[in-house]
Amino acid sequence: MLLLRREYHDGAEPPEIVLLHAEVTRHEGPAGPTRRFTRVVVPADPPGRRVAYIPLPEPAKGERILVRYRFSTVRGGEERFSPSYEAVVPSDDAISDLYRTPEEGTGNLPPASGRGYFRLVLPLGEGERASGSFRYGFGAMRKKPSTTLCRAAIDAGNGPAPVIEAPEALSVLKNRPMPYFLYHVSTDGKLRADKIACARITLPDPEGNVVSARMVWGDSAWRATNLSPMEAKGYKPGPGAAADEFFQEDREAFLAARETALSLLPIPRVFESFVFGPSGSGVEYCFQTVSRRPDGGFAVRWRNRESGGNWIVTL
Numbered sequence: 001m002l003l004l005r006r007e008y009h010d011g012a013e014p015p016e017i018v019l020l021h022a023e024v025t026r027h028e029g030p031a032g033p034t035r036r037f038t039r040v041v042v043p044a045d046p047p048g049r050r051v052a053y054i055p056l057p058e059p060a061k062g063e064r065i066l067v068r069y070r071f072s073t074v075r076g077g078e079e080r081f082s083p084s085y086e087a088v089v090p091s092d093d094a095i096s097d098l099y100r101t102p103e104e105g106t107g108n109l110p111p112a113s114g115r116g117y118f119r120l121v122l123p124l125g126e127g128e129r130a131s132g133s134f135r136y137g138f139g140a141m142r143k144k145p146s147t148t149l150c151r152a153a154i155d156a157g158n159g160p161a162p163v164i165e166a167p168e169a170l171s172v173l174k175n176r177p178m179p180y181f182l183y184h185v186s187t188d189g190k191l192r193a194d195k196i197a198c199a200r201i202t203l204p205d206p207e208g209n210v211v212s213a214r215m216v217w218g219d220s221a222w223r224a225t226n227l228s229p230m231e232a233k234g235y236k237p238g239p240g241a242a243a244d245e246f247f248q249e250d251r252e253a254f255l256a257a258r259e260t261a262l263s264l265l266p267i268p269r270v271f272e273s274f275v276f277g278p279s280g281s282g283v284e285y286c287f288q289t290v291s292r293r294p295d296g297g298f299a300v301r302w303r304n305r306e307s308g309g310n311w312i313v314t315l
Helices: 242-247 251-262
Strands: 002-009 017-027 035-040 042-044 049-056 064-075 078-081 085-089 098-100 117-121 133-139 152-155 163-167 180-185 191-205 210-218 225-232 269-278 282-292 298-303 311-314
Touching: 002 017, 002 064, 002 085, 017 049, 017 242, 035 049, 035 225, 035 242, 049 064, 078 298, 117 225, 117 269, 133 163, 191 210, 191 225, 191 282, 210 242, 210 251, 210 269, 225 242, 242 251, 269 282
Parallel strands: none
Antiparallel strands: 002 049, 002 098, 017 035, 017 064, 042 049, 064 078, 064 085, 117 163, 133 152, 133 180, 180 191, 191 269, 210 225, 210 282, 225 269, 282 298, 282 311
């Protein structure tokens, strides 16, 4: 897997959150579907700089990967979008921002159709050091644990434990992602297996004011931060789907059309999405909502626990 690094600079008034929305397309080679990614752009050194990594397929000989992306920010209830930018891989402009996760053979199993990747801190076993070289991979529940499944390599240096890209699911049954295993081996040579599970998280909308809902989630240290669009329960697949919002040229028109479609659903409404991670671990999360202002336009608000802080779910 290739990762393309992109940077954002805060400026004089730092936003509350920065997101990167990317569309990845193959060119001049075997055609493939356009893949979409939304990534949280996290603070990095020096202060005022943020980074995100876009997963890319390995280009075949003579093939080029086109990445079209833009940033969005939230500050004081307002959401703003940058112009669109493009990057081509391979190219001289992108080479210094490319990072490769070496993989043997056919590499790790890709996500199930319609699912993507999430960011995960590689879980360490008892007595395992967060340094040196790690090999990891994924296997369906029916597979036997084996070091041959650990086809990807990553170097944690002197720690902390590395952050990896993990598939949300290898298979889906009745719209629910099925559990699978993450295997890894560190310098001590011991094979470790972690069951990757999910939890459905819901956001009630008793008054029917929410047009768009997102969930920001990750580990308690927020080293691996993710954002998931939340869909209203009962919303039929098709135009106006929550997952399409960040990739619309005319966002105001998209939200207006979605507001009309949501009005056909009964109140109270419920928005839902999934979080993922090792079974037994905790996931911290909060919400962002977009709703119509009384005087027109849309406002973005955070939702946390009434007592303050975020929610935590154990997988």
